[in-house]
Amino acid sequence: MRQRTIGGVQVSAIGLGGMPMSIEGRPDHQRSVATIHAALDAGVTLIDTADAYHLHADEVGHNESLIAEALASWGGDASSVVVATKGGHLRPGDGRWTRDGRPEYLKQAAEASLKRLGVPAIGLYQFHRPDPSVPYAESVGALADLLDAGKIRMAGISNANPAQIREAQEVLGGRLASVQNQYSPAFVSSRPELDLCTELGVAFLPWSPLGGISRASDLGARFAAFRQVADAHGVSPQQVTLGWMLATSPVVVPIPGSSRPETIRDSVRAADLDLSADELATLDAAVSRR
Numbered sequence: 227m228r229q230r231t232i233g234g235v236q237v238s239a240i241g242l243g244g245m246p247m248s249i250e251g252r253p254d255h256q257r258s259v260a261t262i263h264a265a266l267d268a269g270v271t272l273i274d275t276a277d278a279y280h281l282h283a284d285e286v287g288h289n290e291s292l293i294a295e296a297l298a299s300w301g302g303d304a305s306s307v308v309v310a311t312k313g314g315h316l317r318p319g320d321g322r323w324t325r326d327g328r329p330e331y332l333k334q335a336a337e338a339s340l341k342r343l344g345v346p347a348i349g350l351y352q353f354h355r356p357d358p359s360v361p362y363a364e365s366v367g368a369l370a371d372l373l374d375a376g377k378i379r380m381a382g383i384s385n386a387n388p389a390q391i392r393e394a395q396e397v398l399g400g401r402l403a404s405v406q407n408q409y410s411p412a413f414v415s416s417r418p419e420l421d422l423c424t425e426l427g428v429a430f431l432p433w434s435p436l437g438g439i440s441r442a443s444d445l446g447a448r449f450a451a452f453r454q455v456a457d458a459h460g461v462s463p464q465q466v467t468l469g470w471m472l473a474t475s476p477v478v479v480p481i482p483g484s485s486r487p488e489t490i491r492d493s494v495r496a497a498d499l500d501l502s503a504d505e506l507a508t509l510d511a512a513v514s515r516r
């Protein structure tokens with residue numbers, strides 16, 4: 227599979243998003259492990275998770291533990307796999323997503339993630355979502371301290387606007403490795419952040435790249451241009467979407483979510499899908515017309 231880099235570390239051009247395996251509608255344990263193993267077998271070396279990917283209040287870190295277990299039980303060499311987790315978002319168990327961006331909380335959350343992942347240092351630790359009650363520089367400052375302490379290898383942010391990206395880069399002394407924002411054919415309003423990441427050489431990880439768990443399957447029905455290009459190549463519209471994203475900028479590393487081996491196997495093939503300049507122009511035009 228083609229490769230990309232995050233903070234100078236090489237990863238597969240397509241990562242695996244772990245969220246569908248731990249929140250509402252999640253599959254059974256066996257199928258989740260099979261999905262993660264299928265990703266690894268296909269060459270995926272980036273897995274995105276978060277301590278908040280769980281359902282009930284008493285199972286914080288459900289997805290991190292699942293990934294740690296699947297990596298340990300996989301037959302191959304997992305030493306080059308980067309597990310990217312996040313802190314600062316919480317799920318009290320009633321369906322809500324709350325926030326806590328206090329530096330002391332983030333440091334404690336990172337320690338807990340480190341234990342669940344069973345690694346000496348977290349591959350990529352991302353501040354999940356800005357907390358309006360805490361100055362952004364203070365939250366990101368916790369990531370700088372975690373880097374300095376060797377608890378995390380790379381630091382990233384998520385759901386950030388251009389001003390926050392620049393602020394994070396400054397607070398981290400130029401060590402901002404990644405930005406993870408929503409980006410898909412149905413949601414292109416993060417384009418300014420993507421362009422800024424390209425300018426700064428910071429990895430951009432589009433979340434919900436296929437439109438999200440409940441809408442990913444009808445992508446081809448909603449976006450005729452993507453379906454037509456897919457038909458011409460004999461591939462899925464989801465694969466074309468990921469290929470189109472990769473062609474947008476060398477800093478893009480999509481993390482499609484999956485809860486079945488078949489879907490992640492299909493998605494990783496996007497890394498090697500070559501779309502022509504005409505096809506890319508057609509897809510860009512279809513998205514910008516919306």
Ligand SMILES: NC(=O)c1ccc[n+]([C@@H]2O[C@H](COP(=O)([O-])OP(=O)(O)OC[C@H]3O[C@@H](n4cnc5c(N)ncnc54)[C@H](OP(=O)(O)O)[C@@H]3O)[C@@H](O)[C@H]2O)c1
Nearest residue numbers: 243244245433434435436437438442482483485486489492
């Ligand atoms: N930072 C944030 O605030 C934030 C927010 C949301 C998500 N995320 C991250 O981003 C990741 C991706 O987002 P997402 O999971 O919400 O949405 P998504 O990637 O847009 O869609 C996920 C769904 O797409 C389906 N799918 C995947 N590949 C497919 C293919 N090739 N063909 C057909 N269907 C396919 C999967 O179906 P099956 O379940 O049937 O396999 C899955 O349920 C998450 O898993 C999470 O790691 C981050």
